[in-house]
Amino acid sequence: MQIEVISLFPEMFAALSDHGVTGRAKQRGLYQLTLTNPRQYTQDVHQSVDDRPYGGGPGMVMLAEPLSRAIADCKARLQLHGVTPKVIHLSPRGTPLTHEKVLALSALPGLVLLASRYEGVDQRLLDTQVDEEISIGDYVLSGGELPAMVLLDAMIRQLPGALGDADSAQEDSFVNGLLDYPHYTRPEEFAGLKVPEVLLSGHHEKIRQWRLQQSLWLTRAKRPDLLAARPLTKEEARLLQDATLQQRDV
Numbered sequence: 001m002q003i004e005v006i007s008l009f010p011e012m013f014a015a016l017s018d019h020g021v022t023g024r025a026k027q028r029g030l031y032q033l034t035l036t037n038p039r040q041y042t043q044d045v046h047q048s049v050d051d052r053p054y055g056g057g058p059g060m061v062m063l064a065e066p067l068s069r070a071i072a073d074c075k076a077r078l079q080l081h082g083v084t085p086k087v088i089h090l091s092p093r094g095t096p097l098t099h100e101k102v103l104a105l106s107a108l109p110g111l112v113l114l115a116s117r118y119e120g121v122d123q124r125l126l127d128t129q130v131d132e133e134i135s136i137g138d139y140v141l142s143g144g145e146l147p148a149m150v151l152l153d154a155m156i157r158q159l160p161g162a163l164g165d166a167d168s169a170q171e172d173s174f175v176n177g178l179l180d181y182p183h184y185t186r187p188e189e190f191a192g193l194k195v196p197e198v199l200l201s202g203h204h205e206k207i208r209q210w211r212l213q214q215s216l217w218l219t220r221a222k223r224p225d226l227l228a229a230r231p232l233t234k235e236e237a238r239l240l241q242d243a244t245l246q247q248r249d250v
């Protein structure tokens, strides 16, 4: 997958490309990341990328022209590989990001992401050059770089070969629509708390059922919206009923 990112702060993306799962995936050639600074596409002596808003008001607006030239170059590079990419703007006005959206985007051969700064981007650039806007949630950040990295991190871990089979993307929370169960490692007692007996039993079927029951219980307590969005299997309904009768704490 060929990823083109447009940002005034390209250095921020080292956090993604140089560390952990996303760093290894890049080394393995699972994706290529090209960063473009719109400042390189300015034509005035001050290398301006923003200006005051028509109509007045606070803050600055990103100029359409440098962004338009940056997008054109990103698209041209992808076209060389036979890819006609979507252009996605990370924006507080965008559609909230979901796991389904992450899966769909991770299956594409290429993508152009626009991370913006200031109060916004000239609307004519958005109207003519941007295909889609995505938000990562209802809170205000300082720019689109972290949202772009959140989106890319979520996408890259879905690329075949990005994860060891130990923590396959299939095992992840949200894939089965439930929250993750609790995890324990050594020592067997910490802060006066013991590891649940069943996990020491070696009884794989009982362990599977206990974990599923914990997932169901936690999901109902913390994210009842997730449970409502999905029918329970007979086994799940029984495990949740049993937990309720036992009034298990979480």
Ligand code: 9D3
Residues within 6 Å of the ligand: 090, 091, 092, 116, 117, 118, 119, 120, 134, 135, 136, 137, 138, 139, 140, 141, 142, 143, 144, 145, 147
């Ligand atoms: C006063 C109006 N503000 C909109 C809520 C202006 C504004 C604030 C912050 C415009 C852009 C930004 C920077 N944020 C992003 O670029 C951004 C973002 C976010 O702030 N929250 C969640 N998802 C995203 S995606 C891009």
